[in-house]
Amino acid sequence: MMGYSMGWMxxxxxxxxxxxLVLGYLALRVTQTRPDGPATTRHPDRxxxxxxxxxxxxxxxIDEEEYRRRKGELP
Incomplete structure (x- = not known):
């Protein structure tokens, strides 16, 4: 009797x-599809x-000179 039950162990x-292995694969897939950073930037108005x-x-x-000047003034 003991020999038969050990066959499925x-x-x-x-x-x-x-x-x-399945859990490791799923964890890898979840971390690969996750965005790198927050959805919004630190300065959304910028x-x-x-x-x-x-x-x-x-x-x-506006001309190029004014464009560059105003771009430099942005926070």
Missing amino acids: WIWPFLIVFGL SRARRILDERFARGE
Whole structure:
């Protein structure tokens, strides 16, 4: 009787190793798809101000000299 029940005991270490491999794979996938930093920047107004300045320069409302001066004044 003892010989027959020991035949299935090998499956437990296999299942544990397989489960750890699956968990490791899932952890790797989650960390690879996670964004690197916060969704917002430290200075959200800065990017908006820069975008507006770029648009005004592209439309020709300001010349290159004024564009560079104002870009240097942005925080």
